[in-house]
Amino acid sequence: MTTVARTGLDVEKVRADFPILSRSVRGRPLVYLDNAATTQKPVTVVEALARYYTDFNANVHRGVHELSELATDAYERARGRVRSFFNAADTREIVFTRNATEGINLVAYAFARPRLKPGDEVLISAMEHHSNIVPWQLACTATGARLVVAPISDEGEIDLAAFDRLIGPRTRLVAVTHMSNALGTITPARDIVRLAHEKGVPVLLDGSQAAYHMRVDVRELDADFYVATGHKLYGPTGIGVLYGRASLLEAMDPFLGGGDMIASVTFERSTWNELPYKFEAGTPHIAGAIGLHAALDYVDSIGFERIEEHERALLEYGTALLDGIPGVRIIGRARHKGSILSFVVEGVHPHDIGTIVDREGVAIRTGHHCAQPVMERFGVPATARASLAMYNTTQDLDALGHALERVRAVFA
Amino acid sequence: MADLNDLYQEVILDHNRRPRNFHAIAGATYSAEGFNPLCGDRLTVYVQVDGDRITDVAFEGSGCAISKASASLMTEAVKGKTLAEARALFERFHQMVTAAPEQEPEDLGKLCALAGVREFPIRVKCASLAWHTLKAACAREANTSTE
Numbered sequence: 001m002t003t004v005a006r007t008g009l010d011v012e013k014v015r016a017d018f019p020i021l022s023r024s025v026r027g028r029p030l031v032y033l034d035n036a037a038t039t040q041k042p043v044t045v046v047e048a049l050a051r052y053y054t055d056f057n058a059n060v061h062r063g064v065h066e067l068s069e070l071a072t073d074a075y076e077r078a079r080g081r082v083r084s085f086f087n088a089a090d091t092r093e094i095v096f097t098r099n100a101t102e103g104i105n106l107v108a109y110a111f112a113r114p115r116l117k118p119g120d121e122v123l124i125s126a127m128e129h130h131s132n133i134v135p136w137q138l139a140c141t142a143t144g145a146r147l148v149v150a151p152i153s154d155e156g157e158i159d160l161a162a163f164d165r166l167i168g169p170r171t172r173l174v175a176v177t178h179m180s181n182a183l184g185t186i187t188p189a190r191d192i193v194r195l196a197h198e199k200g201v202p203v204l205l206d207g208s209q210a211a212y213h214m215r216v217d218v219r220e221l222d223a224d225f226y227v228a229t230g231h232k233l234y235g236p237t238g239i240g241v242l243y244g245r246a247s248l249l250e251a252m253d254p255f256l257g258g259g260d261m262i263a264s265v266t267f268e269r270s271t272w273n274e275l276p277y278k279f280e281a282g283t284p285h286i287a288g289a290i291g292l293h294a295a296l297d298y299v300d301s302i303g304f305e306r307i308e309e310h311e312r313a314l315l316e317y318g319t320a321l322l323d324g325i326p327g328v329r330i331i332g333r334a335r336h337k338g339s340i341l342s343f344v345v346e347g348v349h350p351h352d353i354g355t356i357v358d359r360e361g362v363a364i365r366t367g368h369h370c371a372q373p374v375m376e377r378f379g380v381p382a383t384a385r386a387s388l389a390m391y392n393t394t395q396d397l398d399a400l401g402h403a404l405e406r407v408r409a410v411f412a
Numbered sequence: 413m414a415d416l417n418d419l420y421q422e423v424i425l426d427h428n429r430r431p432r433n434f435h436a437i438a439g440a441t442y443s444a445e446g447f448n449p450l451c452g453d454r455l456t457v458y459v460q461v462d463g464d465r466i467t468d469v470a471f472e473g474s475g476c477a478i479s480k481a482s483a484s485l486m487t488e489a490v491k492g493k494t495l496a497e498a499r500a501l502f503e504r505f506h507q508m509v510t511a512a513p514e515q516e517p518e519d520l521g522k523l524c525a526l527a528g529v530r531e532f533p534i535r536v537k538c539a540s541l542a543w544h545t546l547k548a549a550c551a552r553e554a555n556t557s558t559e
Contacts, residue, residue, distance in 0.1 A: 348477075349451075349474075349475065349476035349477060349480075350451070350476075351451040351453070351475075351476035351478075351535075351538065352420075352476045352477045352478070355416075355419070355532060355534075355535060356416060356420075359416050366451065367450060367451050367452060368452050372452075375452070381452045381453075381454070381474050381475075382451060382452040406416075410416060410420050410425075411420075411425065411477075
């Protein structure tokens with residue numbers, strides 16, 4: 001296969017690590033192109049989850065018995081693995097959450113709300129996922145602050161000069177995506193952080209999409225907060241990560257109250273546990289953290305250099321393929337882009353596209369992708385979206401192209 | 413396995429391309445907006461009523477072929493009917509699109525074109541959006557949703 005020869009990523013070997021990829025759907029081999037929604041799991045992740053439940057299932061940070069020690073050790077090693085994966089300075093800066101959404105909400109409630117005053121501003125971009133819009137809307141409504149939205153171009157890019165002008169004396173926080181789920185745009189996150197920091201404004205980056213496509217270094221980005229979710233990183237659902245600069249996390253009150261997050265409790269007052277446990281109330285998703293550890297090991301065993309090269313080749317191939325089909329229009333043509341192809345077909349609603357290509361065994365997402373303002377910006381009610389991961393092939397894209405011919409035939 | 417042609421019958425493709433009664437009714441007795449948040453389908457149904465009888469019905473909006481064709485077919489089917497008859501027809505239509513695939517569909521005239529939807533459970537919401545919206549309009553509800 002040409003992809004193997006060109007990129008050095010042995011895609012057949014990678015595919016063999018993902019049991020689900022050998023199943024069929026609708027009587028045809030599965031072509032999974034919905035990775036921006038969730039990625040499939042390598043067998044090592046599934047085994048890690050099973051091993052925890054069969055070998056050392058116990059609660060963490062509580063018991064003195066051996067199983068609890070083993071579980072605690074595995075859970076904390078997972079935290080250490082997340083730290084090294086994102087190159088954070090300290091495990092105290094790694095908080096396990098349910099997902100990226102919870103990470104953003106944690107920052108919105110525990111960091112933004114107590115600091116926002118009427119007339120203050122939170123600055124986001126016009127290509128945010130609902131999860132990086134709604135928590136700030138709620139915080140602004142509760143405090144009298146204002147949500148300011150930086151515009152994007154017709155290509156789906158952030159205009160840095162315009163962005164800079166919107167960071168004003170009342171801006172208290174900037175929250176932007178590192179890569180758009182609806183357009184594929186990789187944002188100039190490092191520049192945004194620099195511009196914000198020049199004016200003393202902290203920045204949260206939403207890495208839900210970026211984290212499985214490229215090496216993320218929170219120190220190089222100089223991010224104050226960075227959120228990611230495990231299930232898009234080839235890991236389990238229900239486990240996410242919030243990186244927070246220790247000095248900021250220390251200055252924040254807890255988000256959720258409960259067990260494990262306290263130092264001491266009396267009915268008069270409680271004191272908080274140290275970082276990061278202050279932000280991890282209740283029994284965490286222990287299995288999820290352990291599964292995420294296995295997922296990060298897997299990703300690093302392949303290596304982002306090879307993953308990026310492979311996905312870049314797929315994106316180029318897919319872009320040319322879609323551009324070659326009459327009536328198909330790609331939405332989002334940023335110069336710096338991850339492997340997401342959002343598109344519309346003239347005269348055919350994306351929902352109908354989804355149903356027809358599904359019959360060909362091709363799984364794509366159709367709809368507004370939890371980014372309704374993006375749809376509005378580009379004047380479409382919805383798009384179809386093919387999103388590619390390390391195990392996808394040019395044959396997968398050919399199957400999509402074939403299925404789109406079928407769409408055109410039905411609606412001819 | 414269900415064939416795509418069962419879903420995208422010629423009648424449906426025709427009503428998608430050229431939806432009937434596809435306009436607003438100024439001063440309609442009732443109107444309501446229907447929204448399917450899953451796929452972004454959004455339509456408004458207008459109903460003109462004389463006493464208990466639907467004298468005119470129309471719709472506007474955007475949506476997939478199934479929701480648009482279903483809305484178009486619905487307007488043709490309920491025009492001239494009483495509100496009670498329209499409600500009863502919705503009951504029968506809903507049974508048809510949610511029935512087990514092996515069951516012989518009831519003869520609902522042109523509406524039978526949508527019987528294929530039952531092979532595609534996720535599309536039932538699309539097919540019934542206009543009907544839910546009509547029901548909501550006649551119950552004087554402001555807007556409705558198939559979620």
